[in-house]
Amino acid sequence: QSALTQPASVSGSPGQSITISCTGTSSDVGNYNLVSWYQQYPGKAPNLLISEVTKRPSGVSDRFSGSKSGNTASLTISGLQAEDEADYYCCSYAGGSIFYVFGTGTKVIVL
């Protein structure tokens, strides 16, 4: 199975909002409301930001929000801060034979 498609990089100035897209197919993103998003700093393990498309775990800033339309999920970061500079990955459940597919990853650059 192919990885979900994300832009290689997205940039923005402090205080701005940016959106990262995650495009899959009708077999994964489009078929389940089971997309999660992870933030990863260099040399560190990923950290859960969003589960089930829109749910934010306790402790995650409300500047992070998720949505989905058709086969594309999105992560929006509002009020961009320097500490948001990291890599971001989406992940979708894809059913009983493939199970989990990650996105290609997006590097967020804070200008």
Add this chain to the structure above:
Amino acid sequence: QLQLQQSGPVLVKPSETVSLTCTVSGGPIFTYDYDWGWIRQPPGKGLEWIANIYFNGRPSYNPSLRSRVTISVDTVNNQFSLKLNSVTAADTAVYFCARLKSRDHYFDSWGQGTQVTISS
């Protein structure tokens, strides 16, 4: 607080088997709500899901790796393990263990990662 602890870096020769263990502390591995999984990340690349296992031993495997991977769980020692055989340089990666919320399908707690290098 739940912690997943992984062992140190590993160097393995091509065609050999990599064995990794993840020790869970701060909570039982015997739980109905979670699976336990492995994800890897080649240098400079993205994440790839490898396998999950439920406390009762029910495994799920990435089809692209299934023929070479075995995942197991040890509820007595609160550990789960991964074996990857017939390794090549393409298996060089950081390997992460993680807890997966079974019904909702997201990874909510991660180990710190183990660097696995395949080289003769």
